[in-house]
Amino acid sequence: MARLPVAERRRRLLAAAFTVISRVGVAGATTRAIVDEAGMKLASFHYAFASREELLAELVGDVIGRTEVVLAVPPRDGESLGQLLERGLLRYLDTVREAPERERAMFELTQYSMRTPGLEGLAARQYEGYRALAAASLTKAAERTGCAWQRPLDELAAHLVALTDGLALAWLADADDTRAHRTAAFAARALAAESRPLTVPPRPLGEPPRPLADPSRSLTEPSRPLAPTPAPPTRPGEPA
Amino acid sequence: MARLPVAERRRRLLAAAFTVISRVGVAGATTRAIVDEAGMKLASFHYAFASREELLAELVGDVIGRTEVVLAVPPRDGESLGQLLERGLLRYLDTVREAPERERAMFELTQYSMRTPGLEGLAARQYEGYRALAAASLTKAAERTGCAWQRPLDELAAHLVALTDGLALAWLADADDTRAHRTAAFAARALAAESRPLTVPPRPLGEPPRPLADPSRSLTEPSRPLAPTPAPPTRPGEPA
DNA sequence: CGGCGAGTGGGTCAGATGACCCAGTCGCGC
DNA sequence: GCGCGACTGGGTCATCTGACCCACTCGCCG
Structure with missing residues (x-):
């Protein structure tokens, strides 16, 4: 094993740990399995990390940043x-x-x-x-x-x-x-x-510009009655 | 420890296992921790179950039935x-x-x-x-x-x-x-x-009983065009 | 009522695991 | 070019864990 600066070694161990966890779960991510995955010796593990726990804590912290925005897709023309x-x-x-x-x-x-x-x-x-x-x-x-x-x-x-x-x-x-x-x-x-x-569709004539009672307010919490609302007619929970 | 029929012992071990898992996770649910929780001796474990794995498998199966309907709440009058x-x-x-x-x-x-x-x-x-x-x-x-x-x-x-x-x-x-x-x-x-x-609200006069294009169809899959639809105007994905 | 076998208790064993030690080695800075 | 100390390799150790064994006991059936 080449001589590596501690920082790099930590990085590689973290990556290896994630790989191992993917394959066999956290329980199976023993120090030996991790160094094996990283192609290192067990001693190197405890040189880079004080304990397995420390590595796992770091890994959890790391993983937060590693998550990418996969939801982003290129928009298409005229797409809703x-x-x-x-x-x-x-x-x-x-x-x-x-x-x-x-x-x-x-x-x-x-x-x-x-x-x-x-x-x-x-x-x-x-x-x-x-x-x-x-x-x-x-x-x-x-x-x-x-x-x-x-x-x-x-x-x-x-x-x-x-x-x-x-x-x-x-x-x-x-x-x-x-x-x-x-x-x-x-x-x-x-x-x-x-x-x-955003482009407000033209409002049908005669319809007042009522701010259409917030349709996304909680359906059960007692909404402060701006106007006294009688028992609502039996309707599905969809917004007015 | 009283003498118990195997079936009962298994039941108690399963319950104890779930308790232990709740407290310390599956990894921490060792045979010893489980029998400890159940107040038994280790030998009783392997008398009732061939292995820890067998108990866990049974537990997973069990848990399915144990789930209750917590969503059910008594309805109130006039509630949507x-x-x-x-x-x-x-x-x-x-x-x-x-x-x-x-x-x-x-x-x-x-x-x-x-x-x-x-x-x-x-x-x-x-x-x-x-x-x-x-x-x-x-x-x-x-x-x-x-x-x-x-x-x-x-x-x-x-x-x-x-x-x-x-x-x-x-x-x-x-x-x-x-x-x-x-x-x-x-x-x-x-x-x-x-x-x-279910009680269809009276339809405004003049509005034809169009079956208002299924609002819950997939928004991206090409819907078989019943009528050739030109590029839809830029609108949010909400149903027409 | 006596024996037999289901059920129990205590102990053992091999393997895995986290931790860590120490003698070396080899690259870097002087 | 060379010595020192950051790094590495190959162990060891205590502990935990799953599995299992065997002698014993005691309730039930015949």
Whole structure:
């Protein structure tokens, strides 16, 4: 083994650890398996890291940055926001299908950090990172299709993260492409419903410019009655 | 230790195993930790189960049935489908908040079965079970609020499962109640948007009874053009 | 009511694993 | 060009873990 600066060695060990975890899970990522993957000797491990725990903690932190924006897809002409979102989600799904182990490894690392004393915060930060990525994607998608979001961006980002998580988890469990595609379409629909076109379509004459009661407010929380609202007629929960 | 029939011993060991897994994860669920939790001796373990693997396999299978319908909530008068769904989701969220370890254990067991040769099928069956529960909840919710679903039930059930998974995962990561509540509201909205009231509201005069192009079809897949559709105007992905 | 076998208890064993030690070696700075 | 110290290699050690063994006990059946 060539002589490497510690920093580089740490980097390689981290990469090897992720590979091993992808293949056999966190439990199977023993120090020996990791150095084996990296083509090193066991002593080098403890030269670079004080302990296996330290490596895993670093890895969890690292992984946050390693996540790329896979949702971003080149927009097409005349494409609606919903369509763009759906293609983005399908693209994400493709990356999951291509490398399911990678995705599994991510989930497992999150779980590891949630369960390990001292690392709980990292799981939260990881999700913070996901939301930031989601927010960026949502912003770009909206401006590319001439739309505006009707809710705070970070809120919608949280929803998108939940949707992608659910989507990935379900696919990992049963590998059902058809079902996953349908759920992706549903997710796109659901998110697009939280937007409005920026170019306000001409309002039909006579219709007052009512600010159409925020359709995305909680459906159960008692909304401060701006005007006393009588018991609403039996209707599905869709916005007025 | 009292003398127990094997069946009972197995049951107790399974319960103890789940408890241990909730506390310390699958990796920490060693045979010793399990028998300790159950108040038995190690030998009893191998008397009841051939191996730790056999117990875990059985546990994964068991867990499928153990899941209850927590989404079901008593309906209130004049409540919309969306409101009912949101309350159901919030109730689910409450169970997660009350026993996060339980939920974590479930996720971990799923992951274990996905990763263990011979148990992959169990993960799929587990999700099948989840979908069945979701479908039952959705049916009940719709009929209680006088609504009908506009998409096949099992499809919507898959969406609901994805949403609850994403919701739970996010909450487990950051324990942010506010965010989780908002996502629950979003999920309820999104699902309710896939329904329609059964009592058809009187159609405005002059508006033909057009079957308003299925709003829930995929937004990207080329829909067989019933009528040649020119490039759609730039609009958000929301249904016409 | 006596024996037999299902069930129990305590111990053992081999292998895996995290940690870490120490004698070397070899590249870099002087 | 050379010495020093950052790095490497090949061990060792204590501990944990799954598996399993065998002598014993005690409730039930005949």
